[in-house]
Amino acid sequence: MNIREGEPVSDGDISNRQKFLQELSADGFAIGRGILPLPMLDQALECFERDVLQSGAAYLRQSTKREYHRFGKGGLLNPLMNIHLEKDSGFQPFREAVTEIMAHPSIAGLLDGLSAGPFRVVQSLWLDESCNGPHQDCAYTDTVPSGHVVGVWIPLWDSADDDNNRLFVVPGSHRTVVEADSERVADNRYIADVAHAMNSTYQGRKICVSTHRGDVVFFDSATIHGAQAGRSGRLPRIAAHYAPESCLYRAVYLASDVPVSQYGTRIAAINSTALLP
Numbered sequence: 001m002n003i004r005e006g007e008p009v010s011d012g013d014i015s016n017r018q019k020f021l022q023e024l025s026a027d028g029f030a031i032g033r034g035i036l037p038l039p040m041l042d043q044a045l046e047c048f049e050r051d052v053l054q055s056g057a058a059y060l061r062q063s064t065k066r067e068y069h070r071f072g073k074g075g076l077l078n079p080l081m082n083i084h085l086e087k088d089s090g091f092q093p094f095r096e097a098v099t100e101i102m103a104h105p106s107i108a109g110l111l112d113g114l115s116a117g118p119f120r121v122v123q124s125l126w127l128d129e130s131c132n133g134p135h136q137d138c139a140y141t142d143t144v145p146s147g148h149v150v151g152v153w154i155p156l157w158d159s160a161d162d163d164n165n166r167l168f169v170v171p172g173s174h175r176t177v178v179e180a181d182s183e184r185v186a187d188n189r190y191i192a193d194v195a196h197a198m199n200s201t202y203q204g205r206k207i208c209v210s211t212h213r214g215d216v217v218f219f220d221s222a223t224i225h226g227a228q229a230g231r232s233g234r235l236p237r238i239a240a241h242y243a244p245e246s247c248l249y250r251a252v253y254l255a256s257d258v259p260v261s262q263y264g265t266r267i268a269a270i271n272s273t274a275l276l277p
Contacts (some may be wrong), residue, residue, distance in 0.1 A: 017113050020218070024114075024150075027173030028223035035106040041213055043158050044101060047094040050127070052080075054089055063124060065255040075128035075234040080247065083124045084265045098124065101154060102240045103267040108214060110241055111150060111267070120264040122149070122249050123241040129234050131165055131227040133191040134198050136173075138221040139180035143247035144257055149221040153211075154238040157223040160210040165235035167209045167217060168228050170202045174220040185252060198224055242267070 019102050023030040047248040052059075058066040062079040069168075083091075083098045111119045123141055126175050159166045170173060178197050184190040208228055209217060219225060227235070243249050245261040 004227065007197045017110060020110050023111050024218055029169050029171065029209075029217060029219040029225070031209065031211070032106065032110065032216040032218065033220060034212070035216055036101060036104055036154065036214045038214055040101055040104070041154075044094070044238070045096040045156055047097045048236075051090055052094050057088060057090065057183060059086065059088070059091070061081040062127075062130070073233045074127045077129050077237070079128070079130050080126040081124070083126055085123050093125065096124065099265060100153075101238060102217060104267070107265045109154065110218065114148075114244075115135055118245050119150075119242045120245060120260050120265060120266050121240055122243045122260060122264040126236075127227075127239060128236050130164075132227050133188075133223050134168075134170070134194045134226045136178055136180075136194060136222045136224055137219075137241065138177060139185050139190055139252075141241050141249075142221060142249055143243050143260070145247065147221065148244055148247050150242045151219050151221060151223075152238075152240050152242070153219070153225075154215040154240070155211045155213060155215065156185075156236040156238070157234075158212045159230075159235050159237075162230050163228040164232050166228050166230060168206055168226055169209060169217075169219065170198055170206050170224040172205065172208075173198070173202055173224040174222040176201070176221040177222050178224075182252070194224055234277065 015275070020030050033101055053069070056068070058068050060081050061067045063082050064081070084102065085097055086095055099121070101125060108119070124210050137149065138146070141149055144148055152207065155165050176197075178190075178194050180193070182191050202224070211217060220243070243260045247260050248257040249260045249263055250257045
């Protein structure tokens, strides 16, 4: 199923799988309200603060390099990348806690309606102070054939006002992919290209999404989105990307395309009792 077809239908909230599919197809994003248990989020935060934050190890970052922690206003400045693949023994409780969230049956059950075959987590990020400018994920991570990556935004703090950083999206922007060449992506000129498209083609359509702990925002890999700074300058959150096992996975940090079936982490088996009604 190509999730880039359809017309705008509503405001992004979902209450069942059919509505989820309609909204993701039409608007390029959909919000699952309260679909993750709060104790699970608390466990991930606790493991991060206990095992990772205090560690002197160099971990893989969004830069695709191993780096030591860098801090700003109290939060992490350089996001951790591919948590689900990290093998460091001291990282294990944190990795397991984050993977449990990303593989939760509520997420798996919704993704199951998008494409034939099971999904895998192909990329994961732990972010805090980082505020990415407007971008489309498909410039960095995609499938072959194109267009089957689904991203999620999982806030670990409430993000319903200007106190903390917030996700912004441009509804309907998933229908047009902003051209991206490797050089412009590498030196971040691509962000300016997307900002230009957002301000010209989609003027006035950018919205800041109000989320609470337990919510999950799903979005098409071509939906323009980013993070807007709040007064605290922080928002601990998980961002993850999923792809069906029937595809190849392509990413700027990989030397060649790889079968999704041989890469990443398979998410929870579908449990119909765990799905939204």
